[in-house]
Amino acid sequence: MESCGTALSCMPAAFLLLHLGLISSMAHQNEFQTGITGGEVTLNCTGIPPDSQLSRDTVVSWKYSDTLLWRMEKNNRYWKKPTFITGRADIKMQYKLCLWNLKLSDAGIYTCEYGTHKVHTSLHIFKLTISLDGHFLQNEVPELILIQNSPSPLPDLSIILFDSNNKRITPKIKNKSRQKYIMDLKKLETMDSGTWVCQVHSDSPLINQNISFAVNVLGFQNPDLERKYATVDSTVILSWHLNSQNIKLKEGFTGQLNWKQQESAKSHKLLDFSVTAQGQLHETEKSNTFLFEIPERKPEGTIEVKLPKVHFNHSGQYQCQLEYQGRHTQSKIELVVMKVSANPAGPLSRGANMTLTCQVSGHLPPNAYLRWERVNGTEMDIKNSKLREVKLEVNISAAGLWSCHLTEDSDKKISFHYHVEEASVWINYVIIGASVGGSLLAFALGCLCIISGISWQRRRQRAKRMAQARQYLLENKTCQCQHRLKK
Numbered sequence: 001m002e003s004c005g006t007a008l009s010c011m012p013a014a015f016l017l018l019h020l021g022l023i024s025s026m027a028h029q030n031e032f033q034t035g036i037t038g039g040e041v042t043l044n045c046t047g048i049p050p051d052s053q054l055s056r057d058t059v060v061s062w063k064y065s066d067t068l069l070w071r072m073e074k075n076n077r078y079w080k081k082p083t084f085i086t087g088r089a090d091i092k093m094q095y096k097l098c099l100w101n102l103k104l105s106d107a108g109i110y111t112c113e114y115g116t117h118k119v120h121t122s123l124h125i126f127k128l129t130i131s132l133d134g135h136f137l138q139n140e141v142p143e144l145i146l147i148q149n150s151p152s153p154l155p156d157l158s159i160i161l162f163d164s165n166n167k168r169i170t171p172k173i174k175n176k177s178r179q180k181y182i183m184d185l186k187k188l189e190t191m192d193s194g195t196w197v198c199q200v201h202s203d204s205p206l207i208n209q210n211i212s213f214a215v216n217v218l219g220f221q222n223p224d225l226e227r228k229y230a231t232v233d234s235t236v237i238l239s240w241h242l243n244s245q246n247i248k249l250k251e252g253f254t255g256q257l258n259w260k261q262q263e264s265a266k267s268h269k270l271l272d273f274s275v276t277a278q279g280q281l282h283e284t285e286k287s288n289t290f291l292f293e294i295p296e297r298k299p300e301g302t303i304e305v306k307l308p309k310v311h312f313n314h315s316g317q318y319q320c321q322l323e324y325q326g327r328h329t330q331s332k333i334e335l336v337v338m339k340v341s342a343n344p345a346g347p348l349s350r351g352a353n354m355t356l357t358c359q360v361s362g363h364l365p366p367n368a369y370l371r372w373e374r375v376n377g378t379e380m381d382i383k384n385s386k387l388r389e390v391k392l393e394v395n396i397s398a399a400g401l402w403s404c405h406l407t408e409d410s411d412k413k414i415s416f417h418y419h420v421e422e423a424s425v426w427i428n429y430v431i432i433g434a435s436v437g438g439s440l441l442a443f444a445l446g447c448l449c450i451i452s453g454i455s456w457q458r459r460r461q462r463a464k465r466m467a468q469a470r471q472y473l474l475e476n477k478t479c480q481c482q483h484r485l486k487k
Contacts, residue, residue, distance in 0.1 A: 029119045034209050037127040040100035045112035046119045048095055060114045062097050069097070069110075107149040124150040128198055128211045137322065137329040138190050138219025144171060146181040146198065146211075155202040156179040161185065164194025164215065190219040190243040202363065218253065219243060220331035227365075229406065229414035232339045236307045237295070240320040240331055244301030251277045254323045256286075257303060261316035262362075270318075273303060312339050315361030337361045340404055340416045347423035348399045356418060357406040358404035359391045368408045375417075396420065 028288045035041040048060070051053045061071040068080045070091055077091070084105065090098045096115075099106060107125040111118055131143040144161075148154055159181060171183035189417040198211040221241040240257075253275040260267045270292065273283045281301065283294055294304040303320050316336040321330040343355045358370055370392040374381035377400070385392040396402065399422035 015351060024421055026458065028117075031121045032124065033121055034124045034126065034206050034207060035099075035102045035106070036209075036211055037102050037104055037125060039102055040098065040122065040385075041102065041125070042092065043097040043099070043110050043112070043121045044119070045095040045097075045114070047117060048114050050094075054114070058114055059270075060095050060112070062091070063113070065108055065110045104147060104149045108151045122151055123323075124148065124152075124205070124207070126200065126209060126211060128213055130213055130215070130327075134214050135216045135218070135324070136188050137324055137327055138217055138407070139187055139329055140217075140327065141187050142185045142215065144183045144185060144198070144213075145176075146183070147202070149179070152205065155205060155207065157181065157207070158201045159183070160199045160201075162197040162199065163192055164189070164196060188215070188217045190217050190221055193217045193243060217243070218258040218324065219329050220320065220322070222331045224331065226331070226333045227336055227413075228333050229336050229338070230307075231311045231414060231416050232312055232337060234308060234310050236310050236335065238305050238307075238318055238333050238335070239298070240333070242301040242303070242322070243297065252324060255303070255321055257305065257320045258321070259316060260319075261313065263317070265316070267319075272303065272391055305468070310335075310337055312337050312361060334362060336364075336406075336414075338404065338406060338416050340418045342418070342420070347421040348396070349423040351397075352423075353395055353397050354420065355393055355395050356402055356404075356420075357391065357393050358416065361408060362390070364388045364390060364406075365408060368406060368413075371405045371407060372406070373403055374398065375403060 004375065027047055031044070031046065033041060033043065045060070045062075048054075053296050054060075056074060059071070059073045062069045064082070064085070067082050067372075069082060069089065070077070070079050074096070085099070088101050092098050095112065097110060097112070102125060104125050104127045107123050107276075110121045110123060110296050112121075113119075125148070127147040127149075129145045129147075132140075134142075136142060146157075146344060148157070156178065157169060161171055163169050169186055171185055173181060173183050175182040190291065193216055194214075195212055196215050198213065200207060200209040200211065219242070221243055222239075228236065228238060254273070256272050257268045257270045259270055269286045271285050271294065273281055276282055281303070283303070285294065291308065293308060295304050295306050298304045305318075307314055318333045318335060319330055320332075321328055338358065338360045340359075341357045343357070348354050356372065358372060360370070364387075366388060370385040370388050370389060372381075372383045372392060372394040374396070377398070381396075381398070383392065383394045392404070394402075399420045402418050402420060404416045404418070405412050
């Protein structure tokens, strides 16, 4: 009975302790919040009733650790204005504390108090910086630094990046401590310009923070090495397109366009260009090596030169180089020029041969070859070069339109059409004899004639008849006759 009575007497005490613990937990709330340097956060005074429900004697205050930030007493509000937060804080409705232009040092415990109620908010701050202020040239690798600060022990973070195309990127961590993470991103391309996201995660405390940052990549949209094909005496425009539609050109970007005929040859500067304070490209010609023009109308952010009449020795590498703060990137266009010649030059006589030569400048890719063919010809009129041969000759005996093609795999890159004319043919006959009568003389004089535009078979028949006439005149020795037959 005594023991039972003792047990019964303990029950009210247990309920009292449980009730006091519940009141204590309700009177003290702990919250967690993250912020990013340069951004803003709003810290809630959770559970505080509206002003109309607060007694006149209620005191509301905000503290940072033990430093008083703000206090409201009998509807009189005032700031203590500590130096570290001056001009960067305000109190909103429901006594929320708003902080902006956050600094790494703002991390800490912020406490809202009203009556016996306290709300403790642990503010965790991240600072993300990118090298070169986020402005890069293509093929550069940015460095990313993430720093965290917290009043609690610093957690171990996992970091994932998403590029401007929302493609997941795993950074290469060069140096790591609990406070600072130093990472290398990937080698940049012009298409990477835009807003990237750094996703930071921790299990304890639970953190899922997305931090956005800008990446500006200035470079060429051209391939690293582009080939342009042209025939002699044609017009060619060489263009380098900057990705200026994705980023704004900044004053300080400069560049130049150089040309050299071979890899080992001396380089010649064709023009300089720079970006003005207004973000416009300004170009200056620098070379008289050969005639070229700078087109007045061209797309924005484009470096362009025009060769109005290409010569064979205009071939070679045209290198456009972009420079910014001591770094540079470049893009090359290789101009390949084709020419055709004939030996002997001039019309092709019947029964004669002619050599046609097709030649291209520079080196060809491994899958490229030359081909000669006669338009509307036969398989016998086709000749291919070996792969990568830059010169192909063909011996012909038929006039007409001949074409030389430069082909990569099955793609015809360029063609040169050459018309071989057929020479005029004269057949001379000299017939010697004596005049015996007017009728025979008239017949002999009638032998002088010109026949053109007939088929070879008709010409052979006419030549046979003329030979018979010649034989007749010689046998009768009646006249002298010269006959010319024009093809």
